[in-house]
Amino acid sequence: GQQLNQSPQSMFIQEGEDVSMNCTSSSIFNTWLWYKQDPGEGPVLLIALYKAGELTSNGRLTAQFGITRKDSFLNISASIPSDVGIYFCAGPRFAGTASKLTFGTGTRLQVTL
Amino acid sequence: DTEVTQTPKHLVMGMTNKKSLKCEQHMGHRAMYWYKQKAKKPPELMFVYSYEKLSINESVPSRFSPECPNSSLLNLHLHALQPEDSALYLCASRIAGGPNEQFFGPGTRLTVL
Numbered sequence: 251g252q253q254l255n256q257s258p259q260s261m262f263i264q265e266g267e268d269v270s271m272n273c274t275s276s277s278i279f280n281t282w283l284w285y286k287q288d289p290g291e292g293p294v295l296l297i298a299l300y301k302a303g304e305l306t307s308n309g310r311l312t313a314q315f316g317i318t319r320k321d322s323f324l325n326i327s328a329s330i331p332s333d334v335g336i337y338f339c340a341g342p343r344f345a346g347t348a349s350k351l352t353f354g355t356g357t358r359l360q361v362t363l
Numbered sequence: 364d365t366e367v368t369q370t371p372k373h374l375v376m377g378m379t380n381k382k383s384l385k386c387e388q389h390m391g392h393r394a395m396y397w398y399k400q401k402a403k404k405p406p407e408l409m410f411v412y413s414y415e416k417l418s419i420n421e422s423v424p425s426r427f428s429p430e431c432p433n434s435s436l437l438n439l440h441l442h443a444l445q446p447e448d449s450a451l452y453l454c455a456s457r458i459a460g461g462p463n464e465q466f467f468g469p470g471t472r473l474t475v476l
Contacts, residue, residue, distance in 0.1 A: 281462075281463045283463065283464060283465075285467075290451070290470070290472065291469050291470065292367075292369075292453050292455075292467035292468050292469045292470045293406065293453075293467045294467070295464055295465075295466060295467075298462065298463075298464050300462075336403075338405055338406075342463035348394065348411045348413050348418040348419050349394070349457070349463050350396075350408050350411060350419060351408070351463070351465060353405035353406055354405065355405065356403075356404075356405055358403075
């Protein structure tokens, strides 16, 4: 089925560094969502994007909805240890009256002091 | 109240046991979801309820039986599971017919012996 590809798959960075990751699709999405998941916990919604070209910030996080509507980007500035986790992008698909999310493959972020 | 709660947090069961997972939200969301997540993988959709009616079943084996007794509660009944069913089970909810943002619970870690 439809899959969203995220890159990088994983990354080690030092505290204080900026982080960039992206999510690409072979088809168009009208919404992009970014989630963060800590080990053993449920995903937490970070940012929602609704318009092509839109740039939205949430604290140190900034996400962009790609112009082609086939990609999205997430940046984290001045990373801190609690940024460790897996970041998933997701896009909705409609099946009848229900909406379901297609998730990306995930980017695992590890931050060293 | 802006959270989704799940109980139990952890569950260990044998292959002949019957158990149930519970999910609750009081955000007035009328769409609720069950996902299964294996380690280092994105969540996989199992079931979607919309206005308390089952609207999507992603070809899930019948040993998993969902139930939505009212607009705030979602149950997942488990019977005769296999060891490969061990996973993190996540519940999520969203405003039916509204924005596509889904809000996740903390999950139930299920181990089948």
